[in-house]
Structures are given as structure tokens and as C-alpha cells.
Amino acid sequence: MNSLIQVIRIGLLRTKLELKQFLRQRESVVFTLFFPVILLFIFGSVFKDTIAPGVTFSQYFVAGMIASGLVNTGFQQLAITIPMERDDGTLKRLRGTPMSVTSYFIGKALLVTILMIIQTALLLLFGTLMFGLNLPTSPTLWWNFTWLVILGSACSTVLGIAFSVVPKSGRGASAVVSPIVIILQFFSGVFFVFTSLPTWMQQFAAVFPLKWLTQGMRSVFLPEDFATQEVAGTWEIGKTAIILVIWLVAGLIISIRTFKWSRE
Template identity: 90%
Template sequence: FTLLFPVILLFIFGSVFQDTIAPGVTFSQYFVAGMIASGLVNTGFQQLAITIPMERDDGTLKRLRGTPMSVTSYFIGKALLVTILMIIQTALLLFFGSVVFDLNLPSDPQLWWNFAWLVILGSACSTVLGIAFSVVPKSGRGASAVVSPIVIILQFFSGVFFVFTSLPDWMQQFAALFPLKWLTQGMRSVFLPDDFATQEVAQSWEIGKTAIVLVIWLIVGLFFAIRTFKWSRE
């Protein structure tokens, strides 16, 4: 379900909203870029922030603690799992986006390089933030009710479901504090025409700033993940 949910949303929103939002750009194409970025957050942050409390409650983490596995190894294992799922999910979104909604895949190697580091950095950032946030839910059963609304709100505020510049200024400023806004903008820089950059708030893709924001969140997330991670609730 985690893999297919973004694809299902892509079909629903992409089929309903097909208006042209700029010369040569339809909302469907805009939405594909947003869903790729959102998929990184769903598969990393949301999935881990929900499943880790469940593993903590059912004793899985406690049993792992009794093995030679270190916290670092656990983090790496989760990161690899998230990366594999993200690669599959992104491939599905790119396939259906290009076949069904005429998403233009880049021909410039530099754009594919940008796409690669956005996925890697976004995946790492999402993973450590999900691990760090996993201490917030009081139980595994209630984790989804805590985590899912946060992700949905960030998706609405970050230009996943709507054109970002059409949102109120306060929403734009709030979203700019979090990595999802920058991931969606970065993905748009890869898959939308260069001249669409003038439609962004800063009238440019701000690739350098995107990298800086993601690195900062990666460091913050890693710090809190290491400091707050618990094998059990005791």
C-alpha cells in the first residue's frame, strides 16, 4: 500500500485536474513532481514514525537489543529498506507520469544528477527524521493518528496538491521551514521546463538553497535520532 498509494493519488488528481498552469505545463505534470517528493516523505518519515513505535510495543526492538546489532546498524538497515522502497516507488511514478500524463523525462545529464542527489538526500533526511519522531507517539496503535495528519498538512502547505504560489503567503512561509517544500521545488526543477522557474516564489529553482536546507534537516534529524532512540518504552 505504501508503494501504490502515491500512484493511486497520481491517477486520481492527474485525471481530474488537467488544466494548463503555464505554457507547456499541465497541472498533472506539476503534480507528478510533487508526488515524487511526497513519496520520499511517505516512505521514509511517515512509515518509520509509525512502524518503529509498533515494533517497540510488540517487543521486536527489545529482541533486537539482545542481539549484537548496534543502533548504528539498525539505522543503516532502516535507511537501506527505505531507499529500496523509494527507488521502486519513484520508478512507478516516473513510468506512469511519463506514459499517462506526458511528463517529459530529462535529456540533460545534469538534471538526472540533480534528481539523484535530491532522492539520496531526501531519502536520508526523511529516514532520520522518521526515526527521531518515532519517540513522539505514545503507542504503536496511536502512531498513525499522530503522524499522518502532520504529513497531510505539510503536503497541502508544500505545493504537492496545489500550485505553491497560489497558496497564502503565511502558508508558503510556514512550508519553507520544512524539507518537503524544498524537495517538491527541487523535483520541479528536474521535470518541468526551465522557464517555469519564473513561476516560483523566488523566480528561480534555488537548487543550492534546497541542498543547504536538506543538509541542515539531515543533521538535525540525525542528532535527535541518536539522542532519543529507545529500544523499549522503559
């Protein structure tokens, strides 16, 4: 019991330290927190078409950006920074101390959670102010939004830690991770209307969580009857939850099993 408290205490101290380090790296602050907002401005300003009665592309896009923001801050950020920490000696040093790996994960997960909250708030703010995003009015939709963010960010976090063993070096990590994220964004209906994509692309994207997350966010932010425009003709809320949970569990198991302190 005592040691569990200690693990959590150190995890919280690590969160504070991680946040401090994050905020001191100006490039990463801009890239991680503001990049989705910048994309929102570009796409929202260029594509102003109406894609269905009462639904503009910018609204469609904001929903997708909120979903993919979770992927940027969690998956992308962790899969890039953990290999860098493996290279610069951070992980090796920590490995040589009594600190528990769980505390390290708590630090990462809470850092990412804080960043996601800030980023989602920014997107909601600019989305409503500038691109006609309608905030949900019913408690059910807010509830859906809440669990989508929690499940989505948890999924994104564990998959980022799991994927951190893939890049061979910290320097090359960005080149490995970023294209995957960008391709998934294209395939999952963030930059284009999902139903306008070729069927094979849709089927490919349906394997991964981002497609479900974007669809879920659309169910929150777009009019209810837009569901008929989706591939299945409904929002598939239950299916979305199941798929996200499967990815979360898989990611958790993989990250615990494969996490590497050093590059051997």
C-alpha cells in the same frame, strides 16, 4: 575493523529480513508503494488544466508526488512502524542481543532506500506514460534529480527515526504521523500550485524540507522557464541543497540522541 564489518554484515542481513517482513504485509505494500501512484491517478485525472504555457497541473503534480513519495516511504513509514516494533517487543528483544543499534538503522535505511527506488520508478513510469511527464534530457538535470533523491530520502529516513519517539503507542502512531504528512503535502505545493497558497502557508512550509524537495523536483521535470513562476523567480537549487543538509544533520543528531528501545 572486524567489528565494523560485522555491524555492516548484520545491517545487510537485517535489510533482507526487513524486506521479507515488509513484502509479507500486503496492506503495507499497497499503502506504501502504491498509494502515491493511486493519488497520481486521481489528481492527474481530475485536474487537467494548464497552469502555464506548456505545463499541465498533472506534470506539476507528478513532480510533487515524487518528492512526497520520499516522505511517505521514509518519514511516515518509519515513524509509524518503529513505535509498533517498540510495542510488540521487537526492539526489546533486539536490545537484549549483541546486535548493534547501527545495524538496526542500516536495515531500516536500506529497506526505505529500496522502497523509494521502486516507488520513484513507478511514479516516473506512470507519470510519463499517462500524464505527459517529460523526463529530463540534460545530464545536469539528472544529476540534480539524483542528489535530490539521495538527500531527500536520507533526510526523510533520519527524521522518521527521530520522530518515532513521539507517538505514545504503536496503535496511535498512524493517527499522529499521517496528518502531519498530509498537512505538509498541502502546504508544500504537492496538491496545489505552491504560489496559489496564502503567503503564511508558504512561509510555514518553507521551514520544512518537503517544500524544497518538491521545488527541486519541479526544477528537474518542468520546463526551465517555469522558474519565473516560482516564489523566488528562480529554482533556488543551492538553497534547497543547504536546507536539506541542515535537516539531515539535525535529524541524524536527534535520532541518535533520542532513540528509545522501549516505552518507559
